[in-house]
Amino acid sequence: MLTTRLTELFGIEHPIVQGGMMFVGRAELAAAVSNAGGLGIITALTQPTPDDLAAEIERCKSLTDRPFGVNLTLTLSINPPPFAEYRRVIIESGVGVVETAGSDPTEHIEHLKEHGITVIHKCTSVAHALKAERIGADAVSIDGFECAGHPGEDDIPGLVLIPATADAISIPFVASGGFADGRGLAAALSLGADGINMGTRFMCTRESPVHDNIKDLIVGASERDTRLIMRQLRNSMRVAKNTVSEEVVEVLQRGGRFRDIKDMVAGIRGRRVFAEGDPELGIWTVGLAQGLIHDVPTAGDVVRRSAEEAERVIEGLGKMIVGESLVTARGSK
Template sequence: MLTTRFTEALGIEHPIVQGGMMWVGRAELAAAVSEAGGLGIITALTQPTPADLVAEIERARKLTDKPIGVNLTILPSINPPPYDEYRRAIVDAGITIVETAGSSPEPHMEMFHEHGVKVIHKCTSVRHALKAEKVGVTAVSIDGFECAGHPGEDDIPGLVLIPAAADALTIPFIASGGFADGRGLAAALALGADGVNMGTRFMCTTESPIDRVVKERIVEASELDTNLIFRPLRNTARVAKNAVSDEVVSILAAGGQFPDVRELVAGARGRKVFERGDTEAGIWSVGLVQGLIRDIPNAGEVVHRTVDEAERILRSRLALFAEPEPVAAGA
């Protein structure tokens, strides 16, 4: 049993989280992770309305009675989703764990605290983690440069970011970006984290709702097969390397602006990748850790073997430093 401050704070068995992922964090996957003792997370904005989110939560509860979280990503937008309505739906559905990302969770904290909701805030720097701690989140999920999606603009990898966060924070935190197995979990714990968040690894499981062709692409790909788009716009995102993301990088490197790539990066095109299995239909998020993923197991197996491997590694390393047995006199 790898009991940590994070597992105790959230009431879960294993220090493993399946973070919220657009179009991926649905009931079957979240429930499978939670049922195995981790924390599965449903992505709120994958659901078209707050009512649909409530229905998705109910579907998950028919699959497990263990804790399930909901991700609410808050980003500036010309036509923003009705965040307050989604927040109300989360509370009314009885969810007690929320993962926030994007903008500061501060505007939402009063209501969440009022209803006993524990907040895990995702961030990409120690300074943002400290701000989240200050506004009262229960825990932080800190993303290193290796992660899929938005790694921030500091380019700090986990090997430095995790111990830096451990030195600065007093609340529990989990490490995200670059984790796929027990080696990563053991390393994160050794660096001071209280658990790990795995996204790409859980994308590539049988319960993940994306097309199997995409999962097979992840298995085949290496750690070299991603692109960093939007770098000149200081809104960096790590996505799969394909013809579309290559074109986006080329246009922006030549001085183009967002309107020049808007059609290429449209979310509707990315959704087609996951739903139709056409990996060249648009841009889609994946992490460097795809280079360590070599199979498509069920989500519960990922949880159990990650914990088992981490325990074996930690015990074997500790054994190297065990006190030697005293030599009997006359031996």
């Protein structure tokens, strides 16, 4: 079994975290990941109201007695959600882990930690990770350019971003973006991470609330079938390649503004994609890891086989080192 600072911090068996995905992070999926020894995550803003979130947390508790967390993404908008109310519900529900993401989480981290909650903050750069550490985050999730959703504006892939983060911070961190199996977990650990976060991989599991049509599309897609949109607005987002995302790119390339695409990128349209199974209803997030996904197993199978594969890879690398040493020793005689 792989033991890291992450497994010790969260009280889990395997250093595997389920991404806090909008419209996807619900009780069934989170509980399945946690029951298999990973850390499942409910997405707070998937629930329409704080009361709905309270009910979803209780539903997850009825499905697992293992640790799970709640993602609270701090969006910037004209009419922001009642973040303080969502935070209150999380605290009163007795959730032990919260993943924050988005804009400055200082107020939320301070309040959550006052109530003994472990906080992991999602970052897309070393600078963000350093700030998260400075303001009291217990851990960070570092998202490389390969990730679904918002990869930031620096375009740094995990192969560089993960070891750069390991060199810069002292708190545990999760590598995110491009991970779908045990080979990725072994690689992330070797680069200095304490575990991995998988989003797209968990979208394609039986417990995921995503429509089967979309799961089948992901299984059949390659790593080339995503699109980066809204780059000109410095709000880059990795989504599936479809007619809507192509139109968004074309409009902005012609000098369009956000007002010209806001209806195309509306979140409600992405929710309909996942619920109804028509991939052309709107934009929907998916990562480069889709090129590594070839089936739709249970979430528990993903956790267990990823952990087992990582152990085999690490053991195999150890044997390579021993074998090389033996060859050198024999050759010197």
